[in-house]
Every structure is written in C-alpha cells, then in structure tokens.
Amino acid sequence: MEEVPVISMVCPAYNEAEGIPLFLEKLVPVLEKIGKSYEIVFVNDGSEDATLDVLKEEKKRFPRIRIINLSRNFGKEAALTAGLEHARGEAVIPIDTDLQHPPRIIAEFVAKWEEGYDVVAGRRLTRTGEHPLKKMAARLFYRLHNKISDIEIPADIGDFRLMSRKVVEALKLLPENQRFMKGIFAWVGFKTAIVEYYQEERATGTSSFNGWKLWNFALDGITSFSTVPLRVWLYIGFAIASISFVFGLWIVVKTVVFGVDTPGYASTMVMILFLGGIQLMGIGILGEYIGRIYKEAKRRPVYIVEGEY
Numbered sequence: 023m024e025e026v027p028v029i030s031m032v033c034p035a036y037n038e039a040e041g042i043p044l045f046l047e048k049l050v051p052v053l054e055k056i057g058k059s060y061e062i063v064f065v066n067d068g069s070e071d072a073t074l075d076v077l078k079e080e081k082k083r084f085p086r087i088r089i090i091n092l093s094r095n096f097g098k099e100a101a102l103t104a105g106l107e108h109a110r111g112e113a114v115i116p117i118d119t120d121l122q123h124p125p126r127i128i129a130e131f132v133a134k135w136e137e138g139y140d141v142v143a144g145r146r147l148t149r150t151g152e153h154p155l156k157k158m159a160a161r162l163f164y165r166l167h168n169k170i171s172d173i174e175i176p177a178d179i180g181d182f183r184l185m186s187r188k189v190v191e192a193l194k195l196l197p198e199n200q201r202f203m204k205g206i207f208a209w210v211g212f213k214t215a216i217v218e219y220y221q222e223e224r225a226t227g228t229s230s231f232n233g234w235k236l237w238n239f240a241l242d243g244i245t246s247f248s249t250v251p252l253r254v255w256l257y258i259g260f261a262i263a264s265i266s267f268v269f270g271l272w273i274v275v276k277t278v279v280f281g282v283d284t285p286g287y288a289s290t291m292v293m294i295l296f297l298g299g300i301q302l303m304g305i306g307i308l309g310e311y312i313g314r315i316y317k318e319a320k321r322r323p324v325y326i327v328e329g330e331y
C-alpha cells in the first residue's frame with residue numbers, strides 16, 4: 023500500500039498554465055525543507071488553457087504531484103472541496119496557485135500544528151493586487167454578513183490555512199451542495215491559531231472573480247449562513263401595517279369631521295409604488311432562498327472527476 027503523506031497541499035487551478043511552474047518552484051523547496059512526507063494535490067477546474075498538460079509535465083519533475091481533473095469548470099469552492107476530499111495527509115493546506123499565498127508561511131503553519139492546533143489560519147495583512155472597489159465591497163460584505171449570521175467570518179482570513187485530519191473529516195460531514203467554504207471553515211470551529219502574512223500580487227494571469235461573480239458569491243455567503251433576510255419582512259410588514267392603520271384612522275376621522283375631499287392622487291400613487299417595490303423586494307429575497315433550496319434539493323454532486331493522473 024502507498025504510504026500516506028503527512029502534509030497534503032490542495033491547489034485549485036483554473037487557467038493557471040503560465041503560473042504553475044513558478045508556483046512549484048517556490049512551493050517544493052519549502053516542503054522539502056520542512057522534511058515531512060507530502061503530496062501536492064492539484065485540482066484542474068476545467069481550465070481552457072494548457073493547465074492539465076503543464077501539470078502532467080511537472081509531475082515528471084515532481085512525482086509527489088497528484089492531478090484531479092474535473093470534467094468542467096465547477097468554480098473555486100467546488101474545486102477546493104474536490105481537493106479536500108482527495109487529500110490523504112494528516113495536515114491539509116489549501117493554497118491558491120497564483121502565488122498570492124506565499125508558500126514560505128507553510129513552515130509556520132506546520133510548526134503551530136505541531137504545537138497542537140487543529141486549524142492554523144493565515145491572516146492577510148494586505149490585499150495587494152486587488153482593486154480598491156473590491157476591497158471596499160469585501161469590507162462591506164463581512165460587516166453585513168457578521169451582523170446577520172450565526173457564525174462570524176473574520177474579514178482578512180481566507181482559504182489559505184492548515185487543517186488537521188480531524189477538521190477535514192468534519193468538513194466532509196457538511197452535506198450542502200452550495201459550498202461557501204469560508205463560512206464552512208468557520209462553522210466547524212476547532213482550536214485555531216493565526217499566522218499573519220502579506221498577500222502578494224498575482225504572479226501571472228488575472229483573477230477570475232469579476233463584479234457580478236463576486237456579488238453572487240456574496241449572496242451565496244449570506245444565504246448559506248443567515249435567515250435574517252427572510253425574517254426581516256415580518257417586521258417590515260408589521261411596521262408598514264401599523265403606519266397604514268394610523269393613517270387610515272386619520273383619513274376616516276378627517277372625512278367624518280371635514281367631509282369628503284377627493285384630491286389624493288399623489289399620495290395614492292406614492293403608496294402604491296412604494297408598497298409595490300417593497301413587496302417585490304420581499305419576493306425577490308424569497309426567490310434567492312427558494313432557488314437555493316431547489317438546487318440543494320436536487321442533491322447533485324458538487325463536482326465530477328474526469329480522471330486522476
């Protein structure tokens with residue numbers, strides 16, 4: 023039987039052909055220096071470029087590479103899930119292949135793990151190489167998310183982390199289809215240490231997260247861990263109904279005391295439009311959740327593996 027490695031690196035890769043050789047050149051010496059047995063699990067997330075060929079080529083140079091090739095692009099969260107499920111190590115470390123997560127920090131992760139921490143999370147001190155608007159949106163998202171969710175996601179902690187086998191097994195117990203990994207990581211808990219690092223610019227290529235993708239990512243995050251957007255309508259409805267009741271009373275009294283006065287077009291229109299808008303928003307939010315329930319109810323697998331190399 024093949025020997026089980028101590029450390030598993032989990033590397034989701036989507037169109038990273040150009041960056042992978044450089045990534046390995048930085049990563050492998052760090053792992054060699056730690057001196058424990060390791061494997062590097064790449065998940066090729068349906069790349070349209072030569073990522074798979076490059077990986078196969080690199081495997082000749084670094085035989086500890088394992089390639090999980092997905093049948094199409096399933097998105098980073100799914101690719102990460104695939105990697106975590108295929109990793110065999112006692113300590114599992116997800117890392118981006120674009121060198122935004124500096125590999126040299128891994129030695130610190132392992133040292134903390136040996137001290138007895140089950141999770142060692144990387145906290146980025148900078149978000150170099152990110153658009154100021156993205157940074158602002160991210161800040162806003164975390165503030166809102168943490169206010170309305172049962173679990174808190176620290177703003178500057180991402181997927182770059184070490185997790186013990188115990189934690190990875192716990193992650194596998196979460197059956198949900200839509201995997202908002204940051205939330206799932208936070209949800210499982212465990213004794214956590216923090217290691218700080220400076221996020222670097224992407225070595226090559228561009229980020230595959232644009233505005234619309236990020237917006238949907240944020241919706242996934244909030245709907246995965248909070249039902250506040252659903253429940254808030256009860257209170258909004260109650261408030262509007264109370265105001266309407268008082269207003270209605272006032273109209274009746276006015277009519278009785280001063281008689282009928284017909285004008286009222288403006289106020290009627292304003293109320294119809296306002297309430298119509300509010301109702302549509304409420305229905306829209308319901309739709310967001312129902313859409314997710316629908317997807318979840320189909321119980322489709324999170325990813326499909328085309329083959330392992």
Ligand code: UDP
Pocket residue numbers: 033034035036037038067095096097098101117118119120122228229230231
């Ligand atoms: N990635 C992936 N599938 C995708 C998009 C991204 O596996 O559909 C990988 C990508 O190759 C990289 C990591 O996820 O290793 C982070 O992606 P990216 O750098 O585009 O995101 P950002 O760093 O801007 O959040």
Ligand code: MG
Pocket residue numbers: 118120122224229
């Ligand atoms: Mg990146």
